[in-house]
Amino acid sequence: MTIRIYIPRDAAALALGAEKVVEAMAGEIAARGLDATIVRNGSRGMHWLEPLVEVETAGGRVAYGPVKASDVASLLDAGLISGGAHPLCLGKTEEIPFLKRQTRLTFARCGVIDPLSLEDYRAHRGLLGLERAIAMQPAAIVAEVTESGLRGRGGAGFPTGIKWKTVLEARGPRKYIVCNADEGDSGTFADRMIMEGDPFVLIEGMAIAGIATGATKGYIYTRSEYPHAIAVMSAAIEIARAAGVLGASVLGSAHAFDMEVRTGAGAYVCGEETSLLNSLEGKRGLVRAKPPLPAHKGLFDRPTVINNVISLASVPVILDKGAGYYRDFGMGRSRGTIPLQIAGNVKHGGLFETAFGLTLGEIVDEIGGGTASARPVKAVQVGGPLGAYFPRALFDTPFDYEAFAARDGLIGHAGIVVFDDTADMLKQARFAMEFCAVESCGKCTPCRIGSTRGVEVADRIAAGIEPEKNRELLADLCNTMKFGSLCALGGFTPYPVMSAMTHFPEDFSPVPVVEAAE
Numbered sequence: 001m002t003i004r005i006y007i008p009r010d011a012a013a014l015a016l017g018a019e020k021v022v023e024a025m026a027g028e029i030a031a032r033g034l035d036a037t038i039v040r041n042g043s044r045g046m047h048w049l050e051p052l053v054e055v056e057t058a059g060g061r062v063a064y065g066p067v068k069a070s071d072v073a074s075l076l077d078a079g080l081i082s083g084g085a086h087p088l089c090l091g092k093t094e095e096i097p098f099l100k101r102q103t104r105l106t107f108a109r110c111g112v113i114d115p116l117s118l119e120d121y122r123a124h125r126g127l128l129g130l131e132r133a134i135a136m137q138p139a140a141i142v143a144e145v146t147e148s149g150l151r152g153r154g155g156a157g158f159p160t161g162i163k164w165k166t167v168l169e170a171r172g173p174r175k176y177i178v179c180n181a182d183e184g185d186s187g188t189f190a191d192r193m194i195m196e197g198d199p200f201v202l203i204e205g206m207a208i209a210g211i212a213t214g215a216t217k218g219y220i221y222t223r224s225e226y227p228h229a230i231a232v233m234s235a236a237i238e239i240a241r242a243a244g245v246l247g248a249s250v251l252g253s254a255h256a257f258d259m260e261v262r263t264g265a266g267a268y269v270c271g272e273e274t275s276l277l278n279s280l281e282g283k284r285g286l287v288r289a290k291p292p293l294p295a296h297k298g299l300f301d302r303p304t305v306i307n308n309v310i311s312l313a314s315v316p317v318i319l320d321k322g323a324g325y326y327r328d329f330g331m332g333r334s335r336g337t338i339p340l341q342i343a344g345n346v347k348h349g350g351l352f353e354t355a356f357g358l359t360l361g362e363i364v365d366e367i368g369g370g371t372a373s374a375r376p377v378k379a380v381q382v383g384g385p386l387g388a389y390f391p392r393a394l395f396d397t398p399f400d401y402e403a404f405a406a407r408d409g410l411i412g413h414a415g416i417v418v419f420d421d422t423a424d425m426l427k428q429a430r431f432a433m434e435f436c437a438v439e440s441c442g443k444c445t446p447c448r449i450g451s452t453r454g455v456e457v458a459d460r461i462a463a464g465i466e467p468e469k470n471r472e473l474l475a476d477l478c479n480t481m482k483f484g485s486l487c488a489l490g491g492f493t494p495y496p497v498m499s500a501m502t503h504f505p506e507d508f509s510p511v512p513v514v515e516a517a518e
């Protein structure tokens with residue numbers, strides 16, 4: 001039997017030299033006359049082990065990593081084909097502690113299957129959710145998603161079923177499903193990993209959303225910085241269409257649904273749903289005032305579901321295994337699983353899917369293994385550039401929408417960026433204001449002007465100019481931005497700023513001598 005050797009084509013693996021490893025492996029297989037084939041899978045999400053090479057053995061998959069092209073010959077000499085021992089051998093993939101501790105529902109197939117093999121997808125429970133949805137009434141599908149407790153994974157945590165119900169009940173000759181794959185948050189890569197590693201799950205989720213709400217057309221909006229994801233997604237759509245998963249009759253049913261990928265140039269604000277819609281319509285990425293909600297008047301003024309990649313990619317497992325199965329994971333009002341993306345100055349960075357409820361300390365210290373620099377952790381920014389900085393004193397916060405909100409934070413798209421004790425939190429606060437100034441769409445004054453004033457005030461604090469007065473001014477400015485901005489870009493920038501100032505006051509008094517002299 002032909003041996004299958006897996007080498008990821010995921011962008012993180014490619015960045016770390018996967019292509020060279022493939023070349024070397026293909027050369028050695030040919031030279032040695034081995035009966036082996038290379039499968040280009042997605043990533044398992046253990047970035048420090050990429051490129052991770054796996055081989056299928058009778059006892060399961062065995063992993064080696066991180067592998068360089070120059071390691072390939074010695075790996076084959078050591079009997080990689082049969083899972084032989086080698087210093088780079090990590091044992092059975094599923095037994096690697098970082099993977100073993102996870103609950104993979106949305107990412108169950110990512111890194112496991114050949115992303116562009118519909119056969120492989122089906123062999124791993126693919127399309128069962130869609131098949132079940134086809135046999136149900138739209139309202140029953142919506143009820144199932146509502147019952148699962150799934151909330152939007154793009155940032156706001158809005159219940160997905162309620163959004164779908166609004167679109168189902170909205171009247172219109174045409175409705176749309178828009179997948180938000182802009183993924184602008186710092187330290188996040190879950191959307192990209194799904195699109196590159198298991199694109200059919202997103203297609204399946206969008207088709208289910210279409211059938212549930214009466215939408216027949218879907219768009220995936222992503223950014224030009226994701227060329228690999230765009231290529232895999234586009235190829236997967238073609239394959240799905242040719243196989244009758246998409247098209248005039250989805251899986252032979254009376255439902256029509258088709259979709260395509262659209263690419264933006266890459267602006268943070270184009271991840272905001274109304275700005276995204278403008279961009280998708282070919283207009284400038286300017287935020288629209290709400291109401292009307294996109295669910296009533298969205299793309300081209302038609303009722304539109306806008307959901308994040310992970311929200312949509314979590315729907316197939318909910319339909320396949322039932323709302324109760326999904327709902328049983330998690331805590332409080334945060335049901336199911338969340339793909340944590342651990343990044344920054346951390347030893348074990350990568351994607352970790354788990355039920356809600358782990359504490360921030362467990363995530364950073366146990367799963368992430370502390371900092372890569374081996375220095376103490378000073379702060380962790382959770383939820384992207386608009387998320388708060390958490391000090392170690394708040395590491396007992398469980399990963400849960402409400403628990404983070406109660407501590408003036410947010411979980412956003414579940415990006416976790418770790419900083420060691422060399423981080424200067426005043427600089428981070430200034431950066432938050434600068435980021436907002438650069439990315440602001442310019443529609444409202446508190447954000448457009450406030451962010452630039454915020455940078456200036458932070459600079460004055462850093463220069464030791466009237467620090468107490470300027471700290472008060474910064475807090476006042478944050479208050480104005482928080483309550484006066486039209487969207488969360490201006491409205492949430494105060495979170496990183498205020499959390500930095502509240503939890504790390506010492507960094508905001510860089511020249512105490514000046515203050516004492518006042």
Ligand SMILES: Cc1cc2nc3c(=O)[nH]c(=O)nc-3n(C[C@H](O)[C@H](O)[C@H](O)COP(=O)(O)O)c2cc1C
Pocket residue numbers: 151152153154155156157158160180181182183184185268269270271272273274306307308309311312487488489
């Ligand atoms: C400035 C800004 C940027 C955003 N960027 C993204 C993004 O990159 N991806 C995303 O899914 N949601 C993003 N959102 C949230 C979207 O507006 C929206 O809530 C989301 O796409 C809804 O999908 P969900 O309910 O599945 O989370 C952003 C919001 C704001 C204010």
Ligand code: SF4
Pocket residue numbers: 269287439440441442443444445447448485486487488489490491
């Ligand atoms: S808060 Fe900023 S990004 Fe949002 S609408 Fe106002 S100016 Fe635009």
